Amino acid sequence: MASSSIPAGAHGASGDPTRRDFLMVATGAMAAIGVAATAWPFINNLNPAADTLALSSIELNIAPIKVGQAITVKWRGKPVFIRHRTEKEIKEAEAVKMSELPDPQTDNARVTDTAKKVRPEWLIIVGVCTHLGCVPLGQNPGDPKGEYDGWFCPCHGSQYDSSGRIRKGPAPKNLAVPDYLFTTDTIVKIG
Amino acid sequence: MASSHGAPPVFNNRVIAWIDHRLPIFSYLEKEYHTFPTPRNFNYFWNFGAIATVMLVLMIATGIVLATNYTPHVTMAFDSVERIMRDVPQGWLMRYLHMTGASFFFIAVYIHIFRGLYYGSYKAPRELLWILGVIILLLMMATAFMGYVLPWGQMSFWGATVITSLFSAIPVVGDSITTWLWGGFAIDNPTLNRFYALHYLLPFVIVAVVALHVVALHVHGSNNPLGIDVKGPQDTVPFHPYYTMKDGFGVILFLIVYCCFVFFAPDYLGDAANYIPANPLVTPTHIVPEWYFLPFYAILRAIPDKLGGVLAMFGSIGVLFVLPWLDTSRVRSCSFRPIYKWFVGLLVIDLFVLGWCGANPPEGFFVPLSRVATIYYFFHFLVLLPVLGKIERPLPLPPSIADAVLKKKAG
Amino acid sequence: MRRFIASGAIALSALAIGAVAIAAETEVHPPHKHWHFQGPFGTYDRAAAQRGFQVYKEVCSACHSLSLLAYRNLMDLGLSENAVKAIAADVQIPDLSDDGQPADRPGRPSDRFKKPFANELAAAAANGGKAPPDLSVIIKAREDGPNYVHALLTGYVPFDKLTPAQIKETGVTKDDNYNTFFPGHRIAMPPPLADDKVTYVDGTKATLDQEASDVVEFLAWASEPHLEDRNRTGVRVILFLLAMAGLMYAVKRQVWADKP
Numbered sequence: 047m048a049s050s051s052i053p054a055g056a057h058g059a060s061g062d063p064t065r066r067d068f069l070m071v072a073t074g075a076m077a078a079i080g081v082a083a084t085a086w087p088f089i090n091n092l093n094p095a096a097d098t099l100a101l102s103s104i105e106l107n108i109a110p111i112k113v114g115q116a117i118t119v120k121w122r123g124k125p126v127f128i129r130h131r132t133e134k135e136i137k138e139a140e141a142v143k144m145s146e147l148p149d150p151q152t153d154n155a156r157v158t159d160t161a162k163k164v165r166p167e168w169l170i171i172v173g174v175c176t177h178l179g180c181v182p183l184g185q186n187p188g189d190p191k192g193e194y195d196g197w198f199c200p201c202h203g204s205q206y207d208s209s210g211r212i213r214k215g216p217a218p219k220n221l222a223v224p225d226y227l228f229t230t231d232t233i234v235k236i237g
Numbered sequence: 238m239a240s241s242h243g244a245p246p247v248f249n250n251r252v253i254a255w256i257d258h259r260l261p262i263f264s265y266l267e268k269e270y271h272t273f274p275t276p277r278n279f280n281y282f283w284n285f286g287a288i289a290t291v292m293l294v295l296m297i298a299t300g301i302v303l304a305t306n307y308t309p310h311v312t313m314a315f316d317s318v319e320r321i322m323r324d325v326p327q328g329w330l331m332r333y334l335h336m337t338g339a340s341f342f343f344i345a346v347y348i349h350i351f352r353g354l355y356y357g358s359y360k361a362p363r364e365l366l367w368i369l370g371v372i373i374l375l376l377m378m379a380t381a382f383m384g385y386v387l388p389w390g391q392m393s394f395w396g397a398t399v400i401t402s403l404f405s406a407i408p409v410v411g412d413s414i415t416t417w418l419w420g421g422f423a424i425d426n427p428t429l430n431r432f433y434a435l436h437y438l439l440p441f442v443i444v445a446v447v448a449l450h451v452v453a454l455h456v457h458g459s460n461n462p463l464g465i466d467v468k469g470p471q472d473t474v475p476f477h478p479y480y481t482m483k484d485g486f487g488v489i490l491f492l493i494v495y496c497c498f499v500f501f502a503p504d505y506l507g508d509a510a511n512y513i514p515a516n517p518l519v520t521p522t523h524i525v526p527e528w529y530f531l532p533f534y535a536i537l538r539a540i541p542d543k544l545g546g547v548l549a550m551f552g553s554i555g556v557l558f559v560l561p562w563l564d565t566s567r568v569r570s571c572s573f574r575p576i577y578k579w580f581v582g583l584l585v586i587d588l589f590v591l592g593w594c595g596a597n598p599p600e601g602f603f604v605p606l607s608r609v610a611t612i613y614y615f616f617h618f619l620v621l622l623p624v625l626g627k628i629e630r631p632l633p634l635p636p637s638i639a640d641a642v643l644k645k646k647a648g
Numbered sequence: 649m650r651r652f653i654a655s656g657a658i659a660l661s662a663l664a665i666g667a668v669a670i671a672a673e674t675e676v677h678p679p680h681k682h683w684h685f686q687g688p689f690g691t692y693d694r695a696a697a698q699r700g701f702q703v704y705k706e707v708c709s710a711c712h713s714l715s716l717l718a719y720r721n722l723m724d725l726g727l728s729e730n731a732v733k734a735i736a737a738d739v740q741i742p743d744l745s746d747d748g749q750p751a752d753r754p755g756r757p758s759d760r761f762k763k764p765f766a767n768e769l770a771a772a773a774a775n776g777g778k779a780p781p782d783l784s785v786i787i788k789a790r791e792d793g794p795n796y797v798h799a800l801l802t803g804y805v806p807f808d809k810l811t812p813a814q815i816k817e818t819g820v821t822k823d824d825n826y827n828t829f830f831p832g833h834r835i836a837m838p839p840p841l842a843d844d845k846v847t848y849v850d851g852t853k854a855t856l857d858q859e860a861s862d863v864v865e866f867l868a869w870a871s872e873p874h875l876e877d878r879n880r881t882g883v884r885v886i887l888f889l890l891a892m893a894g895l896m897y898a899v900k901r902q903v904w905a906d907k908p
Contacts, residue, residue, distance in 0.1 A: 065902075066902050069895065069898055069899050069902060070899065072895055073892075073895040073896060073898075073899050076888075076891065076892050076895055077892070079888075080888065080892060083888075087326075087327040087330050087331065088298060088299075088302050088331070090326045090327050091302045091305070091306070091325060091326060091327055091328060091331055092302065092305060093326045095306070095320065095324035095325045095326065095328070096323070096324040096325075096326075096720075097320065097324040097718065097758070098324075100718065100720050100757065100758035101758050277907065316716065319716050319784070319785065322874070323716065323721075323873055323874070329874045329877075329878060330878070330881070333878075474907060478903045479903060479904065479907070482896065482899050482900040482903045482904075483900050483904075485896050485899075485900070486893065486896040486897050486899075486900045489889055489892050489893045489896050490893055492889055493886065493889045493890065493893065496882065496885050496886055496889060497882075497886065499882070500688075500878055500879065500881060500882025500883075500885060500886070501687075501688045501879070501882055503878075504788060509788060509789055509790055509791045509793070510789070512785045512788040512789035512871075513781075513789045514782075522831070
């Protein structure tokens with residue numbers, strides 16, 4: 047067989063077959079370690095660079111966003127929706143029964159920051175439809191918001207409620223909530 | 238064993254047997270890299286083919302990952318290389334492996350060429366093998382030259398300007414050719430872009446020519462330090478494990494030296510001025526090419542005429558193409574050429590002298606020195622080699638490789 | 649065969665000598681100093697580099713950019729995240745306001761070091777026609793960089809101390825700056841450092857030599873931020889390869905001992 051590296055009769059005159067086998071195995075193992083260790087930098091090279099990582103979190107002043115208003119900011123190359131929800135929107139979102147949801151999640155869980163602080167007036171979600179990655183409509187005053195007072199995806203008609211949860215259409219999951227932290231009352235750090 | 242060479246191998250693994258029956262790659266590997274009968278008397282000079290192959294693979298691998306982060310644009314190239322050095326994970330390692338790797342690839346190939354020169358590996362029936370090797374050298378030079386332009390430092394820019402301007406020496410169409418090479422009226426963004434495209438392409442052309450080089454090698458097999466033909470199985474050993482293990486050892490030794498430079502002196506072989514971003518309005522006071530071009534650069538400057546200098550420089554490589562027919566000696570190896578062997582040594586010294594001249598400004602005693610050295614270079618190939626082959630009396634050759642090896646062991 | 653190995657070794661060492669000869673031929677040799685980052689086990693002296701940053705910030709940055717560095721990089725020098733945020737926030741970075749008008753905003757750690765001049769032309773216009781060089785890779789961009797930059801910063805000779813021969817040779821006037829180590833000796837940059845030019849926060853006495861050494865330590869780090877990682881990796885790689893070479897040699901000998 048081609049892969050047998052020692053020719054027949056190799057355990058010949060000069061010596062101890064065990065020593066020789068040990069040498070072969072040790073060298074082979076060392077070579078394998080060397081190749082693996084060499085491969086790592088080549089793979090690691092394609093990971094995000096330090097300058098990219100330095101931009102992986104953004105800080106935002108949310109003071110200018112009035113009640114009922116929504117803004118879109120770019121974060122890690124994707125749109126993030128920040129909505130200052132009205133009392134009505136909050137009530138609607140909290141009233142929904144879990145059994146009605148394809149991806150059950152309480153509204154409360156979706157408005158909690160990484161320090162466990164709950165601020166239901168601020169909804170912060172990644173504006174990428176969980177179906178096939180389109181950006182849903184509903185940010186601008188004139189946009190269609192779907193039947194649930196939230197967002198409507200123009201690509202395949204997925205509809206999200208005022209908590210960004212999927213209610214109708216082909217999307218399987220709720221709009222994702224990024225990690226965020228209110229560093230002060232008016233500054234939020236996303237990422 | 239050498240004796241089993243020629244018999245079709247039998248594969249016990251059914252998957253391998255199935256594939257091999259349809260696409261005989263395993264038979265090929267078995268035949269060419271396992272049982273392949275190889276002269277038993279190689280010295281360590283015969284490692285440099287394998288070492289050069291390892292360097293080629295390493296250069297392509299590091300080059301591809303560098304390309305994923307490099308930007309070929311005049312305003313961004315320098316910064317993108319520095320971004321690789323600073324921000325990309327282990328980017329500094331890839332960049333230094335590639336940068337130092339170019340030098341060590343040339344070191345390996347130059348030693349490999351010297352080996353061929355000293356032991357007459359270019360002589361019949363290996364003329365095409367040698368010519369393919371010279372083509373590889375030319376492709377390497379083009380690739381290295383264009384790669385050096387990519388970081389867009391001062392030496393990149395002015396090196397590219399000087400070398401592309403060589404073509405303007407061509408009568409009548411010279412200026413049109415340089416404009417065409419540049420894609421503009423000076424080295425600029427179009428030039429950088431095309432050099433990047435070609436720098437990415439040429440290594441794969443090198444791989445293809447290397448493949449032909451190996452195919453040609455395996456027709457008549459390797460030459461050996463005695464320069465005499467293999468007469469029978471007693472003169473050879475199977476390539477594997479004898480030479481795979483010996484090559485492996487040589488490769489590791491070479492990598493140790495290489496890694497010392499990569500990790501502890503990565504900028505030693507480079508020029509400090511290439512860390513200054515390219516400036517088309519200011520030429521550095523002293524421009525020199527990378528060390529591996531210095532002898533040829535010295536030949537270029539040794540001739541006081543522009544066109545003459547360019548022709549001499551290209552001629553210095555061109556003469557290698559006809560080397561197999563310039564050598565009139567009956568024997569291959571310098572081990573049996575008592576006079577010529579000293580001249581080969583002199584040629585090596587001559588190349589170092591040329592390199593020294595190339596590294597220094599063309600003033601003072603470097604001017605006559607580079608002329609003398611240039612004259613010797615061409616004298617060696619065009620006069621000495623044909624004449625000496627006729628008049629030199631070679632030492633008696635041993636009857637066979639096995640005979641010589643056994644005698645050496647006994648003595 | 650041994651003869652050929654020897655001749656190969658000679659060829660290689662001749663190559664090395666040739667390269668040394670190339671490197672050796674500069675104008676005036678700067679005196680050799682020992683640096684903390686030299687050699688295969690070299691590291692950066694963090695305290696010196698932090699002092700050097702203070703020198704850069706308070707003196708050099710008035711004219712010289714450091715455009716390849718970002719404020720976040722200072723964390724590698726041992727500064728805390730909050731200290732870096734404060735340093736960045738002290739700087740007004742040109743950006744666009746929400747309505748698209750040019751507006752300055754406080755810097756962030758991810759911002760690159762702010763340049764002292766808006767662009768190359770402005771830098772040249774403000775400095776007698778020649779823009780002061782960027783310092784990001786200055787230590788690597790000069791032959792014998794650390795020693796050269798240190799020598800340059802400490803190598804000024806006042807006009808009244810020059811010998812008549814030096815004046816005649818270089819043609820310097822009272823308004824020029826004479827530097828022993830600058831090629832051609834006449835340098836546009838007036839002496840940037842002097843004793844007590846800065847007051848070090850760590851209480852180190854700020855002599856001219858101390859300031860110059862510290863700023864070289866800082867700029868060396870700026871030029872080659874991964875030097876420590878490189879040295880560490882290098883030592884491991886070489887040790888691994890030496891072990892591998894030993895094993896390969898043993899295997900090769902074993903195999904050849906069985907030669908038919």
